[in-house]
Amino acid sequence: MSRETSLVSADWVAENVNNPKVVIVEVDEDTTLYEQGHIENAITFHWRDDLQDGLIRDLISKEKFEALLSKSGISNDSTVILYGGNNNWFATYAFWYFKVYGHQDVRLLDGGRKRWELDARPFVTAVPTRTATRYVAKERDNSIRAYRDEVIAAIGTLNIVDVRSPAEFSGELAAPAHLPQEQGQIKGHIPTAKNIPWSKAANEDGTFKTDTELKDLYVGAGVDLAKDTIAYCRIGERSAFSWFVLHELLGVANVKNYDGSWTEYGSLVGVPVAVGA
Amino acid sequence: MKTCGATPGGPSLDGIDVTTQTIIQGVVLRDGDDGVPNGTPVGSAHVRLLDRDGEFTAELPTNSQGQFRFFAAPGSWTLVVQAPGVRVEQQITAAQGVPADLVISL
Numbered sequence A: 001m002s003r004e005t006s007l008v009s010a011d012w013v014a015e016n017v018n019n020p021k022v023v024i025v026e027v028d029e030d031t032t033l034y035e036q037g038h039i040e041n042a043i044t045f046h047w048r049d050d051l052q053d054g055l056i057r058d059l060i061s062k063e064k065f066e067a068l069l070s071k072s073g074i075s076n077d078s079t080v081i082l083y084g085g086n087n088n089w090f091a092t093y094a095f096w097y098f099k100v101y102g103h104q105d106v107r108l109l110d111g112g113r114k115r116w117e118l119d120a121r122p123f124v125t126a127v128p129t130r131t132a133t134r135y136v137a138k139e140r141d142n143s144i145r146a147y148r149d150e151v152i153a154a155i156g157t158l159n160i161v162d163v164r165s166p167a168e169f170s171g172e173l174a175a176p177a178h179l180p181q182e183q184g185q186i187k188g189h190i191p192t193a194k195n196i197p198w199s200k201a202a203n204e205d206g207t208f209k210t211d212t213e214l215k216d217l218y219v220g221a222g223v224d225l226a227k228d229t230i231a232y233c234r235i236g237e238r239s240a241f242s243w244f245v246l247h248e249l250l251g252v253a254n255v256k257n258y259d260g261s262w263t264e265y266g267s268l269v270g271v272p273v274a275v276g277a
Numbered sequence B: 001m002k003t004c005g006a007t008p009g010g011p012s013l014d015g016i017d018v019t020t021q022t023i024i025q026g027v028v029l030r031d032g033d034d035g036v037p038n039g040t041p042v043g044s045a046h047v048r049l050l051d052r053d054g055e056f057t058a059e060l061p062t063n064s065q066g067q068f069r070f071f072a073a074p075g076s077w078t079l080v081v082q083a084p085g086v087r088v089e090q091q092i093t094a095a096q097g098v099p100a101d102l103v104i105s106l
Helices: A010-016 A060-073 A087-098 A113-119 A149-156 A166-170 A211-220 A239-249 A261-265
Strands: A020-027 A043-046 A078-082 A106-109 A159-162 A228-231 A255-258 B021-028 B045-049 B056-061 B068-072 B076-083 B088-094 B100-105
Touching: A010 A078, A010 A149, A020 A087, A043 B021, A078 A113, A087 A106, A087 A113, A087 A239, A087 B056, A087 B088, A106 A113, A113 A261, A113 B045, A113 B056, A113 B076, A149 A261, A159 A239, A211 A239, A228 A239, A228 A261, A239 A255, B021 B076, B045 B068, B056 B068, B076 B100, B088 B100
Parallel strands: A020 A043, A020 A078, A078 A106, A159 A228, A228 A255, B021 B100
Antiparallel strands: B021 B068, B045 B056, B045 B076, B076 B088
């Protein structure tokens, strides 16, 4: 759990696109991006079709995860490089997902598609063919995943970090501004949560800030790094980004991503809610 | 302003109930070498929406027609557009029911 083991640069990826031990995987919110162009030899996972159960709201089962990675030609000893659009939101969600199922060597491309595009690096449309493997996943690691009851129990005791935009935190917006504003949940945030938008951890080009800047960000906003921390957003992608910053880049222990996030919490009957900044 | 007969601006609003939404949308153009007077659409530019305090609210890549759309809240916003080698900022005031449709030149 460090910047060296969790993050790679665009130069590193460019040098390793043909490395047989490396499997590059693009995961996007806008799932049409991959077919428009992607990093050479990259495959793609669809955040919904591949990574959501489809019947119940949950991660796919261990068996389905094994089948997905096996047919994608990913081995247990593969170095998996994740990247995607929208500042790596869904790529960091996939990173967290790989860690939930215990993959040993998974890393994120710093800056994702955006940095790659701003550098005017090449994209290709050719889809690689990969030889199937027999991937064996571990049981889910719930030490990095928070469920609703422990979130409610954490109010006023543990660090709760709301990584959504200030407008969503205050209750002005119900969803990120590039999405239609949903009416399904009430608006607001979990009481005692600190609003530290995911975006404050990133530079404008999508790369991560330095470890010193990141530590100052969370500590300065009132997060006690000696306590356990739960990060949440709307559906668990942006909070996976902040989970990545805390748990992987800064090496903070006991950080969980609450992937139920506001779409679950904001629909629960009778739980406390706060509004305003 | 017309470009080759097309109306510059964001994507079609067909099917969207604009009365309930506060829409900021537009098109990103770059002066081309091909003599198109009002520029050519820039696909895969990154359009970032900042709130009145300069805080990040959302970000989108433009589509192949150079278009983008945000569903915001009424008030003052800043758009930051990034493409290889260029960065442009534009202020905008948004209102519910009246889509703001922009043409941003790089």
